[in-house]
Amino acid sequence: MADPVPIPGAPGPPRWVARVIVVSDGVADGSREDRGGPALQAALERAGATVEAVVTCPDGVEAVAETLLAQSAGFAGLLVTTGGTGFGPRDLTPEGTRRVIDREAPGLAEAMRLVSPLGRLSRGIAGTRGRALVVNVPGSPKGAVECLEAVVDVVPHALALRAGDRPHCGRRPRPVATRTVGVVRDRIAFVEWAHNRERTRLLAGQGASPDRR
Numbered sequence: 001m002a003d004p005v006p007i008p009g010a011p012g013p014p015r016w017v018a019r020v021i022v023v024s025d026g027v028a029d030g031s032r033e034d035r036g037g038p039a040l041q042a043a044l045e046r047a048g049a050t051v052e053a054v055v056t057c058p059d060g061v062e063a064v065a066e067t068l069l070a071q072s073a074g075f076a077g078l079l080v081t082t083g084g085t086g087f088g089p090r091d092l093t094p095e096g097t098r099r100v101i102d103r104e105a106p107g108l109a110e111a112m113r114l115v116s117p118l119g120r121l122s123r124g125i126a127g128t129r130g131r132a133l134v135v136n137v138p139g140s141p142k143g144a145v146e147c148l149e150a151v152v153d154v155v156p157h158a159l160a161l162r163a164g165d166r167p168h169c170g171r172r173p174r175p176v177a178t179r180t181v182g183v184v185r186d187r188i189a190f191v192e193w194a195h196n197r198e199r200t201r202l203l204a205g206q207g208a209s210p211d212r213r
Contacts, residue, residue, distance in 0.1 A: 016156050017077035018049040021057060021067055023084040023093050024139060028058040036082040039141035040148060047152045049078065059084050064096025068134065072100070076131035076163060078155050080148060083139030085124040093136050094123045101127030101134055105158075108135055112147035119147070126151075131162045 020040045026032030037054040044051050057067040064084065071079055084093030098104075108126035112135070113119035124136030124147070133155065137147040 016049050016159055017075075018044045018051050019071050019075065019077065019079050020044070020051065020054040021064075021071060021079065021081045022054065023057055023059055023064055023067075023081055025058045025090065027083075028056045035141045036139055036144050039145050040080055040082055040137070043145045043148050044078075044080070044152070047149075048156070052077070059090040059092060061092045061096045061099065064093050065099040068097060068100040068129065072129040072132040072134070077133075077159060079129075079132050079134045080144075081134070081136050082144045085122045085136050085138050087121065087123070091123070094125045097125055097127065097134055097136055101125075101129050103128050105133070105135075108151045108154075111150045112137065115146045115150045116143070118143065122147070128162060131159075133158050133162065 020037050022034050022037045024032060024034070024036075027034045027037075034054075034056065037056070041051045041054055053071070055067065055071065057063045064081065068079065068081070081093055081097065084091045084096075105126040105128065109124055112124065112126075113122055122136075122138055122143075124138070126133070126135040128134070135148075135151065137144040
């Protein structure tokens with residue numbers, strides 16, 4: 001389907017703002033190329049955001065907390081951190097984020113973990129700090145973009161609520177990303193298949209047919 005023709009003089013789609021924080025010792029000291037920041041910036045711009053800044057900070061609780069405090073001061077938008085969400089000894093982005101946020105948003109973190117089987121290894125969290133929304137995504141450019149895309153459709157609505165909009169004013173966020181819904185559906189189908197296969201195996205071992213129960 002072709003994109004609708006814009007009407008002269010009509011307002012464009014609402015814009016929202018975002019900032020990206022690349023958490024990496026290597027990127028911070030210049031020994032590693034930053035690929036996650038540009039990938040997230042491109043994904044955010046595709047989603048309609050204006051990316052105000054891409055900054056870097058080293059790993060560690062204090063460094064992450066201080067950077068989040070600086071970037072969230074007077075900021076009403078999305079703060080995306082990339083890196084430091086795994087199980088490595090220096091993967092401490094969730095701990096630094098938890099020091100800063102006012103309230104957690106577990107639904108966003110859960111949705112991001114559903115995008116792939118490896119999502120189960122992510123310890124990233126999400127939450128609010130003042131009028132800013134903070135989300136942790138992995139350091140892998142592919143994983144970072146996948147996680148962002150799982151929640152970016154509801155971000156403008158969440159930011160509007162943080163700005164004081166009424167939650168039930170007739171506007172609805174777009175449906176949850178089709179990719180996330182598909183993953184959940186596929187996992188449910190797999191569990192049902194595995195259950196039926198095990199049941200058939202047990203009945204066969206007892207010398208009975210499933211149709212003669």
